[in-house]
Amino acid sequence: MKAVIMAGGKGTRFWPRSTEEKPKQFLQLASDRATMLQQTYERFRSCLAEEDIYVAVSENYLPLVREQLPTLKAGQLMIEPDQRDTAPCVALAASFLLNRGIDEVIVTAPSDQFIPETAQLMEALRAAESVAEEDETVVTLGIVPTRAETGFGYIAASEQVRAERYGHLIKEVKAFIEKPTKEKAEQLIQDSNIYWNSGIFIWKPSTIAAYMRRYQPQLWSVFQSSGDALKQAYRQLPKQSVDYAIIEKVEKLYTVPIAFLWDDVGTWTSLERIFDTDGEGNLLFGSVYPHGVRRSIVYSENQRIVVIGVEDLIVVSTEHGLLICPKSEEQKVKEAIAALNSDQEDRKG
Structure with missing residues (x-):
């Protein structure tokens, strides 16, 4: 085989x-x-x-x-x-x-x-x-x-x-x-x-x-x-x-x-099935400082992020951009990025 x-x-x-x-x-x-x-x-x-x-x-x-x-x-x-x-x-x-x-x-x-x-x-x-x-x-x-x-x-x-x-x-x-x-x-x-x-x-x-x-x-x-x-x-x-x-x-x-x-x-939420979450159900990557945050995924690549009082949210910050999205809407990320890329191509044209 x-x-x-x-x-x-x-x-x-x-x-x-x-x-x-x-x-x-x-x-x-x-x-x-x-x-x-x-x-x-x-x-x-x-x-x-x-x-x-x-x-x-x-x-x-x-x-x-x-x-x-x-x-x-x-x-x-x-x-x-x-x-x-x-x-x-x-x-x-x-x-x-x-x-x-x-x-x-x-x-x-x-x-x-x-x-x-x-x-x-x-x-x-x-x-x-x-x-x-x-x-x-x-x-x-x-x-x-x-x-x-x-x-x-x-x-x-x-x-x-x-x-x-x-x-x-x-x-x-x-x-x-x-x-x-x-x-x-x-x-x-x-x-x-x-x-x-x-x-x-x-x-x-x-x-x-x-x-x-x-x-x-x-x-x-x-x-x-x-x-x-x-x-x-x-x-x-x-x-x-x-x-x-x-x-x-x-x-x-x-x-x-x-x-x-x-x-x-x-998707971002698939990581919750791979990694252990904290006591509030959060997955935190990088310099992230949560206050009153529950069941959220926060990823920071290059900077400190303070997140306050949110639930069931995805926050991702890298040198390429910032994503803020309710978990329930994450299947729409692909559609949103396609629209973003199309808009950028139109501006180049």
């Missing part, structure tokens, strides 16, 4: 700490000793041979990858000409490997997830691998939900168990469910066959190619070219997630339910 770590995202919901120049996967968010990318790499490195781990990254972040993972060889870097979301990235990975005669099962995984139980993860991946070796078969890890989360997508699995491998059940996926409302999420988690969609997929490069040809022929045709022609065509591809492009259309799709600790480190 091989691993492809996808490291091309922008992580805008962690603004202003995560920026376009240095997004969250290159930051020490869940650890004070390693970046998210380094943690993901070490997770796979503990169980796979060094030469079996690849990193897919856009050209502009290549220097950061080389700085943080200096032992990676050039042949382990899958370079995206531009950031076009996960569907083009996965297609690039499949083309890259097939062109080198490699068709063993691969794990395509985000670079920004928190999974401390490495041994349990690898057991689940081995179970998935045993099924993904079949042609045109895709397996995903389904996370047993622990709360009514509105920031994740969900998957609905069959009650019937297809197989049990390495101590893990394998079930058929019946449907995908978009990020739900709070009320809908509370209903979903009452069903024992509902799981969070981890975004981790286990499949063969030839399986990816088959589904790309079937459902995204224009996207896949880009990889029939090479050199500058491929780069130009890639940059023109529409941004599209691999879930929407092919996963939701796959005929042979299964999930391995897992109950160990997992988190998509996508």
Whole structure:
């Protein structure tokens, strides 16, 4: 089995700490000793041979990858000409490997997830691998939900168990469910066959190619070219997630339910599930002086911050900007930063 770590995202919901120049996967968010990318790499490195781990990254972040993972060889870097979301990235990975005669099962995984139980993860991946070796078969890890989360997508699995491998059940996926409302999420988690969609997929490069040809022929045709022609065509591809492009259309799709600790480190409040809060439920980073503050996240990079009499608030100050946001509104940070960037581009124009 091989691993492809996808490291091309922008992580805008962690603004202003995560920026376009240095997004969250290159930051020490869940650890004070390693970046998210380094943690993901070490997770796979503990169980796979060094030469079996690849990193897919856009050209502009290549220097950061080389700085943080200096032992990676050039042949382990899958370079995206531009950031076009996960569907083009996965297609690039499949083309890259097939062109080198490699068709063993691969794990395509985000670079920004928190999974401390490495041994349990690898057991689940081995179970998935045993099924993904079949042609045109895709397996995903389904996370047993622990709360009514509105920031994740969900998957609905069959009650019937297809197989049990390495101590893990394998079930058929019946449907995908978009990020739900709070009320809908509370209903979903009452069903024992509902799981969070981890975004981790286990499949063969030839399986990816088959589904790309079937459902995204224009996207896949880009990889029939090479050199500058491929780069130009890639940059023109529409941004599209691999879930929407092919996963939701796959005929042979299964999930391995897992109950160990997992988190998509996508928002500021996700840090509350990784780090211990103080006696008032606060997470404080840097020179922060709270007075009558409860259940808040305050991060200061370069200056002292005094926060008085607030609850359930996110306050982040870095050299790139200042964010003040109620926790309940943090899913809107991405939208707000998109508007900010658009306004800045308009002013430049």
